[in-house]
Amino acid sequence: MAAAQRIVIENGAIATVDADDTEYASGYVVIAGHRIEAVGAGRAPEGLTDVVRRIDAAGHLVTPGLVNTHHHFYQWITRGLATDHHLFDWLVALYPTWARIDEPMVYAAAQGSLAMMARGGVTTAMDHHYVFPRGSGDLSGAIVRAARETGVRFTLARGSMDRSRKDGGLPPDFAVETLEDALAATEETVRRHHDASFDAMTQVAVAPCSPFSVSTELLKQGAELARRLGVRLHTHGSETAEEEKFCRELFGMGPTDYFESTGWLGDDVWMAHCVHMNDSDIAAFARTGTGVAHCPSSNARLAAGIARVPDLLAAGVPVGLGVDGTASNESGELHTELRNALLINRLGAHREAALNARQALRLGTYGGARVLGRADQIGSLEPGKLADVVLWKMDTLAHASIADPVTALVLGAAAPVTASFVNGRQIVANGRLLHVDEDAVARSTRTQAQRLARLTTQN
Numbered sequence: 205m206a207a208a209q210r211i212v213i214e215n216g217a218i219a220t221v222d223a224d225d226t227e228y229a230s231g232y233v234v235i236a237g238h239r240i241e242a243v244g245a246g247r248a249p250e251g252l253t254d255v256v257r258r259i260d261a262a263g264h265l266v267t268p269g270l271v272n273t274h275h276h277f278y279q280w281i282t283r284g285l286a287t288d289h290h291l292f293d294w295l296v297a298l299y300p301t302w303a304r305i306d307e308p309m310v311y312a313a314a315q316g317s318l319a320m321m322a323r324g325g326v327t328t329a330m331d332h333h334y335v336f337p338r339g340s341g342d343l344s345g346a347i348v349r350a351a352r353e354t355g356v357r358f359t360l361a362r363g364s365m366d367r368s369r370k371d372g373g374l375p376p377d378f379a380v381e382t383l384e385d386a387l388a389a390t391e392e393t394v395r396r397h398h399d400a401s402f403d404a405m406t407q408v409a410v411a412p413c414s415p416f417s418v419s420t421e422l423l424k425q426g427a428e429l430a431r432r433l434g435v436r437l438h439t440h441g442s443e444t445a446e447e448e449k450f451c452r453e454l455f456g457m458g459p460t461d462y463f464e465s466t467g468w469l470g471d472d473v474w475m476a477h478c479v480h481m482n483d484s485d486i487a488a489f490a491r492t493g494t495g496v497a498h499c500p501s502s503n504a505r506l507a508a509g510i511a512r513v514p515d516l517l518a519a520g521v522p523v524g525l526g527v528d529g530t531a532s533n534e535s536g537e538l539h540t541e542l543r544n545a546l547l548i549n550r551l552g553a554h555r556e557a558a559l560n561a562r563q564a565l566r567l568g569t570y571g572g573a574r575v576l577g578r579a580d581q582i583g584s585l586e587p588g589k590l591a592d593v594v595l596w597k598m599d600t601l602a603h604a605s606i607a608d609p610v611t612a613l614v615l616g617a618a619a620p621v622t623a624s625f626v627n628g629r630q631i632v633a634n635g636r637l638l639h640v641d642e643d644a645v646a647r648s649t650r651t652q653a654q655r656l657a658r659l660t661t662q663n
């Protein structure tokens with residue numbers, strides 16, 4: 205077998221985000237093939253063989269790639285609508301449009317979502333896709349293809365909805381699948397696309413949409429399916445006060461107790477939002493190892509409230525960050541969520557002690573890896589882990605006068621990405637994608653957004 209080719213990154217500030225938060229004011233990262241081989245202070249070791257590239261990272265901060273834990277790619281072509289609504293009104297306003305999506309629309313929207321995140325240092329993306337109109341084509345296949353082309357590591361959360369208006373749910377009747385169809389299609393998606401290996405580029409999770417859009421039976425059977433197939437479980441939980449009220453009226457209990465009764469708490473589960481949680485809900489998440497995808501911008505945009513991130517972390521709950529769908533977070537970026545997580549949590553009960561810059565960076569990297577069940581593989585710069593590495597440019601007008609690079613990254617303006625690697629393969633150079641034509645993606649997302657808008661207004 206040929207020796208692994210090495211890439212040496214040196215002279216940069218390094219934030220490893222390992223268990224001790226080890227940082228080097230000037231250090232190196234050696235990539236060998238798909239993996240990180242060495243990280244340390246000063247110059248890289250002498251005498252390395254098979255070095256194909258040396259990168260001078262002077263003026264840069266080097267971090268693990270960012271890990272996004274919640275998103276809905278298809279929403280890229282329905283941004284900027286229903287801009288002054290809370291969650292339930294916003295959903296009711298958008299469902300009729302979303303129910304008309306098809307494969308070309310979803311493919312373009314996935315490309316747009318992925319491109320925006322990858323340019324901003326995301327190396328692991330996820331898409332929770334739950335709208336599957338009849339006859340709309342191979343939506344899961346289109347999403348996976350877009351992720352492969354961009355070059356990011358990817359988790360597809362195969363969503364579903366089977367509780368429509370006629371069953372007391374929120375989506376219109378024509379926007380949902382049957383229980384049987386949802387389960388069969390989810391199983392097929394796992395069999396087609398899930399890779400369980402250490403350096404997997406594509407994984408699949410079982411992901412019924414939310415308590416107010418899926419039946420109790422779909423939650424129960426979905427959890428059984430995921431555990432039978434050995435994949436993770438994802439859904440939305442405790443997002444708004446209205447959801448809490450809905451659960452109490454329909455099920456006679458709050459969302460966390462409802463999830464527990466349907467098999468949805470466990471160390472193989474992560475949930476988006478978790479805003480409206482009392483102390484016993486947080487204790488249940490901690491006891492079971494259930495993870496949280498914190499989406500601060502979306503929660504603010506939909507006036508959902510402030511998730512109790514400091515309390516979740518203090519209890520030992522795994523917490524990562526999520527962009528959420530871009531119909532409720534039009535920027536579509538994750539690096540700006542580091543800042544927003546810190547700022548929004550400081551408006552909560554813990555004030556200035558809520559989160560610091562290093563905790564914010566940890567949420568966006570190692571925390572996300574933990575939530576996706578991949579903390580052994582990604583999320584920190586440590587020998588043996590996969591080479592998902594980002595070089596942030598810190599020596600220009602926006603950041604040069606801030607001495608501490610982690611503070612600059614989190615609190616400063618969105619930092620430009622000079623280089624981003626996934627599995628040791630470069631996917632971004634000087635803020636531009638290397639494997640996808642951004643301008644072509646911009647054009648096709650506009651075309652597909654216009655197509656969808658026309659289809660919606662025709663009826």
Ligand SMILES: [Zn+2]
Pocket residue numbers: 274275276440476528529
């Ligand atoms: Zn969401």
